[in-house]
Amino acid sequence: MKPGLHRAACLAFCMTSPLITQADENPLAKYLVAPGAKTTLPVASAKTPFSLEFARDAQERFENFHYQLGGDHALYYNLHLSEVLPTATSKPNEHYRPLEKALDPALGDSVSFTVTEGDLTLNEYVVHPNHRVQAVVMVHQGKIVYETYPGMNPMDQHVWMSPGKTTVGLVIAQLEAEGKIDMNKEVVEYLPEFKGTNWDGIKMIDAANMATALQLEETLEAIVDPESIIVRFFGAEFGAPNPATGQVEDWLSILKGAEKIEGEAPGDRFRYSSAVTQVFVVIAERIENKTWATIFEERVWGNMTARLSMQHHLTPDGTSVAHGLLSTTTEDFARFGMLFTPSWDNAAVKPVVSAEVLKRLQTAGSPEAYRRGAKYEGQKADFGESPLMNSYQFDGVFEDGALWKHGNLGQGIYIDPARDFVGVYFSTNGYIPPYGEDKMPGYLRRAAKYLAGQAGRVDER
Structure with a gap:
């Protein structure tokens, strides 16, 4: 292929x-x-x-x-x-606090990356029509140092796509730290209706790291096969009928029938699947006996001095599609990332991400399973260097502890606690050339290094 x-x-x-x-x-x-x-x-x-x-x-x-x-x-x-x-909301804290701005006029011309069109500076890239960037916000030491809105307005609420998975990873890590979840137990201990299926033997930690050894990976073959489990799953989330039967299915029931991958054991290989993320949404709702929007408000968004509520777009049965269909302003997206940094107090009224939880998110993955996965080579190209592993729904974790998550159509969040930096962006970047390339990940990491004083003019090295 x-x-x-x-x-x-x-x-x-x-x-x-x-x-x-x-x-x-x-x-x-x-x-x-x-x-x-x-x-x-x-x-x-x-x-x-x-x-x-x-x-x-x-x-x-x-x-x-x-x-x-x-x-x-x-x-x-x-x-x-x-x-x-259908949409639910998680309300922010009653105390809204604007983010201070300390815009760095040199940043946009000092950070560059090689893309299809050549070596472009950040300022050149964000307005290039082939990349269809709508907004970028970067925060360093609690202050906005770079912002641009080529394709939306600051108060617009844009879909996160797969960066939404980071919200699930965070909540699961919180529940683990509180002793409400044992990640060494099997998924079926928390979803008893899955017992007696191919989910038997899959530990929670392997599912959190998307290494279930089940045929749930979002490959091209699966996406274009109307009878594949992943197409049925996404169709059910949207309330669309199964193309083969004409019947609308229950998305969670579909996942019970996932087949094993021959010769592969859980934990062996990172295989990306939004379906696995949704399993954790259900587990969290059952443990807390609350909807996901309420859980997230109580644990995260309600502690944030955000401007607007987070929108949770729902399946027909009322489950938040937390693996991708969340909407916020760009600044509020950045505020979420700030919760993982030393400057969290500029975005929240109390700590949300404990040192224990952050460490877990940074270290729970398997470098070997990550390198066997399909994302490895792509992420190496996107950054000009390779993350160490994936972990707890994050696509990449670097050796220095920086966390990364990408989203379909060009969305992303890069969180660099050691450098006290967060970079987020939104796009609507389609599939047919000249569109489709997304190199913003590389720009964000290089911007973090530039701001931390690790380099003057940042080049591909």
Whole structure:
């Protein structure tokens, strides 16, 4: 399989920055003929209100594949998902506190990275039409040092996509620290209806690190197979019928039927799967006897001096799609990352991420399982260096403790506790060239190093 095709497997809120090399290789080409599926509008068009006609057309045509193509309608969905999906909220603390700004005018021209178009500075990259960046916010030592909004407004609430998985990793680590979850126990101890299935023998820690040895990985073959378990899972989350039967299924019941991967044991290999994330949402809800939105408000968002509530977009049965469908402002996205840094008190009224929890998130993965996984080579290219491992829903953890999580259509959060730095960004970056490449991860890590004084002008080394 060509690397570009493999990366295109993230069509359902998953893996790395997707890039389909040629339009005729696109297994979803038939979806591109629908109005709003292709990319014709510049991202800057999202800074002004969409017409009523455009909004109604986008709402009428909403469905998973149409959204994930990243075309014109996706610009609308990314900023208005509460209009097409049921939505719950986690309210912030009553005390809102603006983030102080100490903008570094040299940063945008001092950090560069090599992309398809050549060696671009950060300032050049964020406005390049091929990369369709909508917003970037960087925070160093508790202050905003860089911000830009090429394709949205500061008060707009944008979908996180897979960076939402970090919220699940955090809550699970909190529950573990409190003794409410034993990560060495099997998943079936917390989901007894899964006993007697292929989930038997899978430890919670291996599931948290997406190494279940079950056929739940979001590969291209799975995504384009209407009968695959992953397509059925995503369809059920959206309330769409199974293409093979015409019936709407229960998403959790679907996962009970996951098949084993022959010759592979749990913990052997990192295989990315949003479905596994949702299993932990259910486990947390059952342990706390509360909805995920309430759990997250009590444990995280309600302690934050954020500007707006977090939006949780829901499955038909009312479960938060925490693996990807969360929406906030860009600044509030950055505030979440600040909870993991020494400057947490600029974003919250009390500590949310304890030293114990942070250490667990930074060390719970397996470097060997990570290197065997499909993300390894892609992340090495995205950063110009390789993370050490994945851990607790984070795509990458570096040797210096920095944490990284990417999202479909070009979203990301980079948290660097040692350098007291957080970088976040939103995009609507589709699949057909010249679109699809996302190199913002490399810019964020280099910006952190630059600000920490580890380099003058940061180059590819």
